Amino acid sequence: MRWIIIFTVIFAALGAAYLWFTSLPSAKQLDTADSFFSNEASYKQVADNIAYSENDRNDLDIWDAENSTNAPKPVLIFFYGGSWNSGEKDHYSFAAKAYAARGFLVVLPNYRLYPATVFPAMIEDSAAAIAWTHDNIADYGGDPDNIFVAGHSAGAYNAVMPALDPQWLGRLGKDNNIIKGVVGLAGPYDFYPFSSDAAKASFGKASRPETTQPINYAHPRTPPLWLASGDKDTLVEPRNSKSLTKKTNELGGSAKYTEYKGIDHYQIVMALSRPFRGQASVLDDSVAFMREQMDQ
16 A cells, blocks of 8 residues: 555656646746756856846846856857747756857847837847947956857847847947857748738838848848758748848858758757757857857
8 A cells, every 4th residue: 555655646746747847838848858968067147137228028147157267258149039929038048058068158138029019129129138248248257359149030030130230239339240140040031921920910010021121131241140940940941041141142241051951940949958959960060150250
C-alpha cells in the first residue's frame, strides 16, 4: 500500500509539472527548457526592468557573463517576435545567455503591442531602445561603438526598420550608423499587400502602406545585414530575406542571406537555445557575422 501511495504522489507531481509547463507561453517553455541545459551560474542580469522611454512596456533587461572582464564589450540588442501582438522580454533569457556566452553584453527590450498601439509605435520603441543603449551602455560595461541589433520574426522587423530608415533614430538625435550590423531571423521585410491578420491589424491603417516596408528603404549606406530563414518557413516566407538581401547588394550595400535546410519559422530561434542548438548553426553564424563587422 505504501508503494502505491508513493507512486501515486510521484505521478501526480509529474502530471502537475507537465500541466504547468504546457500552460506556459511557447517562448517561456523554451526558456525554461534551456535553463536545464545552461549553467545559469555563468550568467547574470546586470540590469532589470530599466525604463528606456516613458511609454508603457518601454523597459529592458541587460545580461552579461558572470566572469565578465573590465574591457568594454560589444553590445547586442535583441528584439523578440510575436506578430506585434504578443511577447515578453522575460521569456527570452535563453537568447541573452547564448550571446552573453559568446562575449556580448545583451539588451532585451520590451515594446508596445497591438491592440494598444499600431505602426509606427513598434519602430519608435525600437529606435528609443537603441538610442538609450548608445547613451547608457558604457555604464554597464558595453562598447557604444560596437552596437548590433537583432530579432526574430516581428522582432527582426523591429531591428531592421530603424537601421534602414534614418528618420526613426534621427528624431532622437542619432544617426543609424551607430548600428554596427543587423541580424534578422525569419523577418518580414516585403509583405505588402497585407495578408495575415496580424499584419492587417498592426499596419492596415497606415495612410501610406509603402512606408511600412523595409524593402523600400534599402540603400547603399545601410548597416551591414545578415538575414537568415529556414527553407521550411511558411509563416514568413524566405523570399522576404532574399528580396531585401538582393536589393541591398544591387544598390551597393552589404547584405548576406543564409538559409537553413529543414528549419521552420520557430526552429530558427529555437536553435539559439541549448536543447535545440544542434539543429542549425544560427548562433555560430550570427556571431561570426558580428565579429567580422567589428574587425572592419
